Every structure is written in structure tokens, then in C-alpha cells.
Amino acid sequence: MGWSSNGSPISLATYSKWSNGQPTFSRNENCLKLRRSNMDWFSANCGSKLSAVCKRYPTHSPTSRVTCKEGLTINPESGSCYTLVKNYTDWYTAKKNCLDIGGKLATIRTSQESEFIKDFLITEMTTFPNGAWLGASDEATEGSFVWTDGSPVTFTDWRKNHPATSPSYRQKFNCVAANRYGNYTWIDTKCSVSAYRSLCQIEA
Numbered sequence: 394m395g396w397s398s399n400g401s402p403i404s405l406a407t408y409s410k411w412s413n414g415q416p417t418f419s420r421n422e423n424c425l426k427l428r429r430s431n432m433d434w435f436s437a438n439c440g441s442k443l444s445a446v447c448k449r450y451p452t453h454s455p456t457s458r459v460t461c462k463e464g465l466t467i468n469p470e471s472g473s474c475y476t477l478v479k480n481y482t483d484w485y486t487a488k489k490n491c492l493d494i495g496g497k498l499a500t501i502r503t504s505q506e507s508e509f510i511k512d513f514l515i516t517e518m519t520t521f522p523n524g525a526w527l528g529a530s531d532e533a534t535e536g537s538f539v540w541t542d543g544s545p546v547t548f549t550d551w552r553k554n555h556p557a558t559s560p561s562y563r564q565k566f567n568c569v570a571a572n573r574y575g576n577y578t579w580i581d582t583k584c585s586v587s588a589y590r591s592l593c594q595i596e597a
């Protein structure tokens with residue numbers, strides 16, 4: 394008897410992350426589950442009702458050949474590279490932070506990029522964070538959000554009650570941040586508030 398995936402045995406010699414006392418080898422526990430807190434492995438009843446972790450293969454190639462400069466993280470589907478500049482700044486300084494390292498504040502045009510960036514921020518935000526500036530603003534024309542290259546914001550992932558609708562707030566709130574308290578959904582806020590990190594995107 395052994396553990397298998399897609400019919401191929403999992404080699405316990407190469408990698409395992411069993412929690413203490415796992416697997417139990419109980420005859421009722423023939424599937425593997427992850428513990429939410431630390432992703433440790435547990436054996437479990439295959440009939441347990443749990444969420445699923447799926448593997449998706451890239452829909453296009455050959456971005457796997459693209460490599461990022463050292464210290465950057467690649468989105469293998471788009472080929473873009475990311476880093477988080479961790480000091481807290483206003484939006485303008487964040488924009489400059491990214492230019493200084495040969496990139497730009499991150500642009501999110503698809504749900505795939507959005508999901509990738511959320512995962513990246515969850516991994517990177519290891520100390521108390523509010524979130525990270527993204528490259529969108531409606532400073533030039535109130536209500537028309539554009540990315541820093543001037544292209545319109547089409548895909549959006551606004552947090553509830555954002556962008557602001559009341560006239561007094563929407564005039565003041567012209568820059569976009571991925572907000573930790575909304576699981577990195579987007580908020581519009583004051584561009585001048587020095588409260589967010591800089592999420593920089595660099596093309597490999």
C-alpha cells in the first residue's frame with residue numbers, strides 16, 4: 394500500500410510534510426488533507442467534505458523559459474516579475490520606487506494576474522501591513538481610473554463600498570491600493586497617505 398497521485402506513487406523520500414503522528418494508517422483514512430494553519434499533511438477519510446486545491450497548467454507557453462532577476466517572483470502565466478518594496482510611502486513615492494528598479498507599480502488586467510498577486514502579497518506581507526499600492530489612479534479625470542501607462546482600468550476587484558461614491562470622498566480618493574483587510578481587494582484612498590508598500594512589476 395502507498396500514497397499515489399494521478400496513479401503515480403508519491404515518493405516519501407523526496408518530500409513530505411506529515412504532521413506529528415501522521416499518517417494514522419487507519420483503514421478509513423486513505424486520502425491526504427492539508428491543515429489550514431501551516432499546510433501540514435494529515436491522512437483523512439476520502440469522504441470528508443473539504444475544499445479542493447487544484448493544479449492548473451499554463452494555457453500558453455513558453456513563459457517557463459522566462460526568468461526574473463534575482464529576488465523577483467515570476468508569474469509563470471504572464472511572464473511578469475514582481476517585488477514588494479516594503480517601506481510605507483505615499484502613492485507618488487511608490488511609483489518612483491518601482492521606476493527606480495526598472496519597473497512600474499503593478500498593473501492587473503486579468504483575474505489570473507489578480508489571483509497571482511493576492512497569493513504573492515499574502516506570502517510577502519509577513520509583518521503588520523495595510524497593503525500595497527497598485528498602479529491605478531483617477532487623479533487626471535475623476536471617476537476614470539487608468540494605469541500608470543494611461544491605459545484604462547478594465548478588470549477590477551474593488552472592495553465593498555469602493556470606489557467611494559460620496560462626492561466629498563471620491564474627489565479625495567484617487568489612488569488604488571490592494572488592502573489587506575479586504576483580502577487584497579482594491580480600495581481607493583488618498584494618494585498622499587504614507588501607509589502602503591509598493592507592489593512593483595518588472596518585465597523580464
Ligand SMILES: [Ca+2]
Binds near residue numbers: 531536
Ligand atoms: Ca477619485
